[in-house]
Amino acid sequence: MPLKRPAGAVSGETVYLAVALDVPLPGLFDYSHDRPVAPGVRVRVMFGRRAMVGMVWAVRDVPGVAADRVRPIEAVLDDLPPMPADWLRMAEFAAHYYHRPLGEVLLPVLPPSLRKPAAYTGARSAGGPVCRADRRPGASRAVRKRAALETPVDGDAGTDAAEVAPPTGNPASAEDGPTLTDAQVRVLAGLRDLLAAGSGVALLHGVTGSGKTELYLRLAQDVLAAGRQVLLLVPEINLTPQLEHSVRARLGDRLAVIHSRLSEGDRLRAWLRASRGQADILLGTRLALFTPLPRLGLIVVDEEHDASYKQQDGLRYSARDLAVWRGHDLGIPVVLGSATPSLETWRHAQEGNYRLLSLPDRAQAQPLPEIRLVDTRRARLEQGFTPQLLDALDARLAQGGQSLVFINRRGYAPVLRCASCAWVSQCRRCTAHMVLHRMGSRHVLQCHHCGDAMPVPRACPDCGDPDIQPMGRGTQRVEEFLAERFPGARILRIDADATRLKGSAEALFARAHAGEADILVGTQMVSKGHDFARLGLVGVLNADAMLFSQDFRAPERLFAQLMQVAGRAGRRQGGAQVIVQTDYPEQAIYQALLQHDYVRFAAYALEERRDLGLPPFSSQALLTAQAVRVRDALDFLEAARALAQSLPESAGVRIHDPVPLRIVRVARVERAQLLFESDGRGALHRLLRALLPCLDEAARGAVQHWGIEIDPQEI
Numbered sequence: 001m002p003l004k005r006p007a008g009a010v011s012g013e014t015v016y017l018a019v020a021l022d023v024p025l026p027g028l029f030d031y032s033h034d035r036p037v038a039p040g041v042r043v044r045v046m047f048g049r050r051a052m053v054g055m056v057w058a059v060r061d062v063p064g065v066a067a068d069r070v071r072p073i074e075a076v077l078d079d080l081p082p083m084p085a086d087w088l089r090m091a092e093f094a095a096h097y098y099h100r101p102l103g104e105v106l107l108p109v110l111p112p113s114l115r116k117p118a119a120y121t122g123a124r125s126a127g128g129p130v131c132r133a134d135r136r137p138g139a140s141r142a143v144r145k146r147a148a149l150e151t152p153v154d155g156d157a158g159t160d161a162a163e164v165a166p167p168t169g170n171p172a173s174a175e176d177g178p179t180l181t182d183a184q185v186r187v188l189a190g191l192r193d194l195l196a197a198g199s200g201v202a203l204l205h206g207v208t209g210s211g212k213t214e215l216y217l218r219l220a221q222d223v224l225a226a227g228r229q230v231l232l233l234v235p236e237i238n239l240t241p242q243l244e245h246s247v248r249a250r251l252g253d254r255l256a257v258i259h260s261r262l263s264e265g266d267r268l269r270a271w272l273r274a275s276r277g278q279a280d281i282l283l284g285t286r287l288a289l290f291t292p293l294p295r296l297g298l299i300v301v302d303e304e305h306d307a308s309y310k311q312q313d314g315l316r317y318s319a320r321d322l323a324v325w326r327g328h329d330l331g332i333p334v335v336l337g338s339a340t341p342s343l344e345t346w347r348h349a350q351e352g353n354y355r356l357l358s359l360p361d362r363a364q365a366q367p368l369p370e371i372r373l374v375d376t377r378r379a380r381l382e383q384g385f386t387p388q389l390l391d392a393l394d395a396r397l398a399q400g401g402q403s404l405v406f407i408n409r410r411g412y413a414p415v416l417r418c419a420s421c422a423w424v425s426q427c428r429r430c431t432a433h434m435v436l437h438r439m440g441s442r443h444v445l446q447c448h449h450c451g452d453a454m455p456v457p458r459a460c461p462d463c464g465d466p467d468i469q470p471m472g473r474g475t476q477r478v479e480e481f482l483a484e485r486f487p488g489a490r491i492l493r494i495d496a497d498a499t500r501l502k503g504s505a506e507a508l509f510a511r512a513h514a515g516e517a518d519i520l521v522g523t524q525m526v527s528k529g530h531d532f533a534r535l536g537l538v539g540v541l542n543a544d545a546m547l548f549s550q551d552f553r554a555p556e557r558l559f560a561q562l563m564q565v566a567g568r569a570g571r572r573q574g575g576a577q578v579i580v581q582t583d584y585p586e587q588a589i590y591q592a593l594l595q596h597d598y599v600r601f602a603a604y605a606l607e608e609r610r611d612l613g614l615p616p617f618s619s620q621a622l623l624t625a626q627a628v629r630v631r632d633a634l635d636f637l638e639a640a641r642a643l644a645q646s647l648p649e650s651a652g653v654r655i656h657d658p659v660p661l662r663i664v665r666v667a668r669v670e671r672a673q674l675l676f677e678s679d680g681r682g683a684l685h686r687l688l689r690a691l692l693p694c695l696d697e698a699a700r701g702a703v704q705h706w707g708i709e710i711d712p713q714e715i
């Protein structure tokens with residue numbers, strides 16, 4: 001299809017715009033208009049009978065379909081300049097690498113109000129969401145004036161696409177940081193080398209509490225002083241308030257925060273400030289990566305190993321991997337920080353692709369906590385607690401210190417069971433148990449997979465026995481037990497249920513940080529990133545649950561999780577202790593944990609991966625299929641496999657057997673998967689490019705949905 005540069009077109013003559021739309025169909029869609037529109041400009045169009053917001057990707061001389069079937073666009077949404085060229089390049093790369101239509105990348109990553117046609121029509125639209133945001137008190141006059149005068153830029157998206165507000169120079173009255181330790185000084189010099197070199201990736205491997213955050217702030221100061229912007233990514237929303245506070249105190253108020261819990265209006269305003277260059281620092285979770293930043297000079301990915309950087313639906317991208325790509329594309333440095341780097345990143349550092357900088361000790365000269373494995377096989381457990389852990393909790397309480405009980409399972413109990421027959425609380429729609437939850441004074445059953453809920457039956461639905469009992473325990477039951485066992489203690493539970501309401505997570509964490517709790521009970525939500533001042537004891541229940549998982553990444557994740565949660569203890573005072581209860585103290589993973597030895601663990605785990613040809617020594621892609629019956633999903637995957645094997649591009653690609661997912665049915669849909677693997681990335685992608693366009697044909701009939709995931713993190 002011949003593409004034409006918009007600048008050459010004469011106004012008044014019909015042009016064809018290739019528009020990306022967020023619909024599950026490949027390719028772009030042609031619309032006509034009376035003058036060219038720059039790539040990266042949003043337009044309102046009719047798709048079938050639906051009004052949609054799309055994004056212009058190119059201008060064509062001739063449409064891809066018969067000219068009389070091409071519909072005109074409804075409106076050019078000229079409240080924003082075209083998306084900048086580097087942003088369009090990143091989206092194009094993501095679409096290509098993850099094998100998705102462009103429209104499924106370009107539109108979903110925008111703030112929701114920018115992609116809703118209704119936001120631009122009707123009496124109350126008042127010029128659209130951008131104009132409304134700019135008219136709010138607080139929006140600068142200059143912006144209001146610009147928004148009122150702005151006409152669409154019919155130029156190349158690359159040139160001067162964004163409004164760039166000049167930096168204000170050094171933030172006023174920035175608080176001074178602590179005097180750096182020798183190790184921090186050395187690492188900062190390494191990071192500054194990277195800045196001076198202009199680009200490259202550094203892995204900042206620093207043990208928990210080593211003061212990595214301090215170095216991000218120092219480096220950010222340099223970048224800001226040079227008039228550039230900083231993108232700071234964190235894995236969890238709950239980590240933003242703590243960091244936001246440090247950033248404001250040290251670097252000033254030219255900060256924007258973006259994450260998925262913001263209201264639409266707040267998210268749009270933060271996005272506008274960042275993309276207009278009015279904010280110098282953008283702090284956010286993975287979706288913040290897709291924000292245009294006209295003066296971007298540094299990207300930091302904190303806790304880079306964290307699985308939350310991987311989007312789990314739609315475009316299944318890794319924000320960390322795309323951050324590295326964006327840095328490379330822009331020729332700016334990227335810093336990946338972690339106490340427990342992912343093995344992918346660690347290998348890059350070992351091979352010299354990334355520059356390895358290490359902080360081997362804690363910043364405040366505290367030793368890492370002592371770790372004890374307590375063998376649960378012969379212990380007399382009280383509600384899952386060993387006498388050793390209970391004694392340790394007692395001792396901390398007596399000293400007035402804070403403790404954390406970590407259990408990665410929310411709710412009251414994972415299953416309800418009848419004492420006399422085999423009945424268990426099974427979800428009607430999923431191959432999973434319904435979890436018992438306490439709601440105030442009542443209990444309910446809830447499925448964590450489909451969200452279905454039902455009241456607790458009075459008696460066993462199968463045999464009528466009234467004696468039905470919760471089995472095992474989650475955070476709520478632990479909280480209840482601790483309250484009984486330690487009546488004077490202030491107990492605070494932090495998990496997804498306790499933090500569901502807006503603002504409640506921030507309030508709970510603030511109380512934990514302020515030392516207003518003696519015992520914290522929490523899931524992985526509390527295990528990472530937080531800098532608790534008085535926490536001296538960590539008890540880990542149920543660590544073994546991940547030990548024998550099918551997923552080859554389970555040991556890596558378990559090790560990281562335990563190192564991270566252990567790392568919350570003793571950050572300000574010595575004498576901290578971690579107690580891990582386990583049935584398998586002899587397992588290599590626990591032995592490495594005792595030594596706080598990430599490097600040894602990584603060496604051992606990488607050796608194993610190399611022997612088995614697993615990532616990072618190979619690349620993987622996962623084809624998943626959904627159907628009412630898993631047999632149909634498996635048949636489709638079997639056909640896909642046969643088709644793949646018949647293609648010449650399959651050379652060098654290992655194609656495994658299709659298998660049902662571990663939890664095969666969710667919400668009455670059954671799922672299966674097929675794994676592709678190759679030693680080099682290229683071969684895998686070549687095969688997928690040849691194979692995927694043929695699959696819709698093969699999926700006809702019983703298969704409801706199929707999808708491809710590149711670099712899957714869970715198998």
Ligand SMILES: Nc1ncnc2c1ncn2[C@@H]1O[C@H](COP(=O)(O)OP(=O)(O)OP(=O)(O)O)[C@@H](O)[C@H]1O
Nearest residue numbers: 178179180181208209210211212213214363529531
């Ligand atoms: N040079 C220093 N002198 C004194 N205190 C410091 C110094 N550097 C950092 N700190 C303090 O040490 C604590 C731990 O630092 P920080 O939270 O940055 O660690 P981290 O490496 O990010 O840890 P984690 O990986 O566990 O998140 C913080 O309270 C921080 O203020």
Ligand SMILES: [Zn+2]
Nearest residue numbers: 427430447450
């Ligand atoms: Zn369910």
